[in-house]
Amino acid sequence: MVATYGVSKTKGRKYKEEEDPIRSPWQRDRDRIIHSVAFRRLEYKTQVFVNHEGDHYRTRLTHTLEVAQISRTIARALRLNEDLTEAIALAHDIGHPPFGHAGEEALKESLPIGFEHNRQGLRVVDVLEHRYANFPGLNLTYETREGIIKHHTPYDLPRVEGLEEFDPHTPPTLEAQIINVADVIAYNSHDLDDGLRADYISLDHLQELPLWADIFNKVYKEYKDRPIRVIIYETLRRLIAKQVRDVIEYTRHNIEKYKIKTVDDVRNIGKILVEFSPEMREQQDMLRRFLEDNLYRHYKVVKMQEKAKRYIKAILEIYLKEPAHLPPEYQERITDEYSLYQTVCDYIAGMTDRFAQEEYARLFIPFTKM
Numbered sequence: 385m386v387a388t389y390g391v392s393k394t395k396g397r398k399y400k401e402e403e404d405p406i407r408s409p410w411q412r413d414r415d416r417i418i419h420s421v422a423f424r425r426l427e428y429k430t431q432v433f434v435n436h437e438g439d440h441y442r443t444r445l446t447h448t449l450e451v452a453q454i455s456r457t458i459a460r461a462l463r464l465n466e467d468l469t470e471a472i473a474l475a476h477d478i479g480h481p482p483f484g485h486a487g488e489e490a491l492k493e494s495l496p497i498g499f500e501h502n503r504q505g506l507r508v509v510d511v512l513e514h515r516y517a518n519f520p521g522l523n524l525t526y527e528t529r530e531g532i533i534k535h536h537t538p539y540d541l542p543r544v545e546g547l548e549e550f551d552p553h554t555p556p557t558l559e560a561q562i563i564n565v566a567d568v569i570a571y572n573s574h575d576l577d578d579g580l581r582a583d584y585i586s587l588d589h590l591q592e593l594p595l596w597a598d599i600f601n602k603v604y605k606e607y608k609d610r611p612i613r614v615i616i617y618e619t620l621r622r623l624i625a626k627q628v629r630d631v632i633e634y635t636r637h638n639i640e641k642y643k644i645k646t647v648d649d650v651r652n653i654g655k656i657l658v659e660f661s662p663e664m665r666e667q668q669d670m671l672r673r674f675l676e677d678n679l680y681r682h683y684k685v686v687k688m689q690e691k692a693k694r695y696i697k698a699i700l701e702i703y704l705k706e707p708a709h710l711p712p713e714y715q716e717r718i719t720d721e722y723s724l725y726q727t728v729c730d731y732i733a734g735m736t737d738r739f740a741q742e743e744y745a746r747l748f749i750p751f752t753k754m
Contacts, residue, residue, distance in 0.1 A: 390464035390558050391647055395526035398510070399519040409525050410467035416522040417474045420515065422508045426477065428736035430484035430692075432575055432685065441578050444484070447570060448477055454566040454628060458658075459559060461632045462639075469559040471524070472531030476563050479505025479532075481733040482740040483692035485539065490696035491732065497725045502542045504733050505532045512730060531560035537567050538672060554651050558635075558644075561658035569627045572671050573620055579679040580616060587612075593674055595667040599623055627664065634661040695744045696732060702747050703728045709747065 394409045404412055417423055426445035442450075452473035459469040479501040481487035491499035506529060510521040526549070534542055534556040544552035555561065576596070579585035590596045600619045607615055638657040644650060650657065660668060679685060702709055707718055710731060717727045735743065745752040 390459070390462075391468050391527050392465065397523045397525055399523050401518075401523065408467050410465065410471045410528060413471040413522075413524045413528045414467060414474060416515070416524065417471060417478070417509070420478070420509075420513050420522060422478045422513060422734065423474065425734065425736050426480070428738050429480055429482055430487070430737055431571070432484065432578055432679065441581070442574050444477055444480055447574065448474060450570040450574060451476065451563065451566045454569055454624070455562050457628060458562050458566060458631055458635075462558070462562075462635060462658075464562070465557075465559050468525075468527055468531075468557070469562050471528045472535075472560055472563050473566065475505060475509060475524075475528065475532050476535050476567065477501070477505070478508050479503070479733065481696070482735045482737045483689070483696065486689035486692040487696050487740075490693040491700070491729065494697050494700050495725055495729055497722065497729065499729060499733070500541075500543045501733075502533050502535050504729070506547075507730070508734075512734070527557055527559070530556050531563060534560055535567070536564050539571075553654070555654065555656055557647060558650055558658055561656055564656075565631050565658055565660065568668065569624055569631075572668065572675065573624050573627075575675055575679060576623075576671075577616070577620055579675070579682075584682045584684065585678055587616075589678065590674075593667075593670060595626075595671055596623065599626070627660070627668075630661050630664040631658065634659060634664075692737075692740075695740055699740065699744055699747060700728060700732060703731070 391410075397409075403409060407415070423445075426448055427443055429444035431442040431444055431447045452470050455469045455473040456466050459466045481491055481499070481501065481504075483490075488499060488501055508521075509524050509529065509532065513522050514520070516523065530550055533544055533547065533550055536542055544550050576585065576590075580587070587600070590600065596619070599622045600615070603615055603618045603622065607618065635658045638644075638659070642649070642653050642655070642657065644653070644657065659665070704724065707715055707724060707728075710727070714727050714731050718724045732740070
């Protein structure tokens with residue numbers, strides 16, 4: 385595929401490799417991400433509901449796949465680089481710790497070096513994965529790595545400062561910008577679905593949201609003889625489609641307005657170009673506030689989040705005081721205070737929800753099997 389406005393040539397990799405005769409550089413990135421241990425662990429990391437709460441709720445992995453699907457749709461419509469878009473989408477949450485944003489907050493509050501999952505994601509693909517004989521990490525392309533570190537949403541606030549190869553004042557590629565909006569579309573729409581499934585959100589309450597109500601009322605009128613779950617699915621499908629079309633149309637408007645022809649034009653414009661229209665942004669803000677008030681702050685969700693934070697903080701405190709509790713290969717990395725913090729951070733951030741709960745039991749509950 386030849387990208388018209390997007391990336392067609394890579395800036396390269398940290399460690400020089402011969403390119404593959406069949407796959408593009410970003411297909412190779414995608415394949416390396418999919419085969420990584422960190423990617424597989426996403427299956428047991430929280431999106432909103434902790435894994436043991438039900439088999440049908442989103443996990444960090446299913447969310448990631450949904451973001452990749454939406455991202456590729458937008459990239460194809462805009463004639464951008466689908467392979468690069470998919471690679472960034474699959475890696476955008478690879479640095480997330482267990483228990484979702486609760487786990488991230490616990491690490492950020494308790495670690496002297498702080499925590500930010502975009503940076504941790506970059507560390508995962510650059511350092512922590514060990515799959516190749518000739519280099520550490522996955523040795524991904526510059527463009528994929530830039531997309532990971534510069535991922536930005538209301539819940540993802542990147543810290544690029546100090547990473548000299550990534551200019552914090554320069555927008556990333558259009559492909560990376562797609563992931564920002566696709567992430568919002570995916571988690572807003574699918575958190576609604578999970579909230580309805582859990583009965584934390586009611587259909588009557590959702591009538592307050594014009595973005596939902598306009599679509600739901602039309603679907604209900606058309607299919608009122610169908611099961612309510614089918615009507616909800618149809619509403620969600622149309623809701624996603626409406627947001628995707630809005631992004632495509634408004635981004636095309638921006639590309640024409642700013643006369644974008646090359647990747648250099650994207651970087652030099654100093655502005656995000658892949659975005660919702662002002663009208664849709666207003667609707668998105670209402671939806672986000674609704675979810676914060678009615679799902680993310682639901683007392684049962686808050687209880688689980690606070691419990692998760694206590695798990696993480698307790699485990700963290702033990703490791704910092706007594707590093708001998710860490711596996712031997714992690715103990716070997718500790719040479720000074722900073723490396724102690726970073727090593728403990730790496731170990732906890734790599735845990736799944738299930739492993740973190742089991743580790744808590746091993747550390748604090750007598751007679752738990754080691």
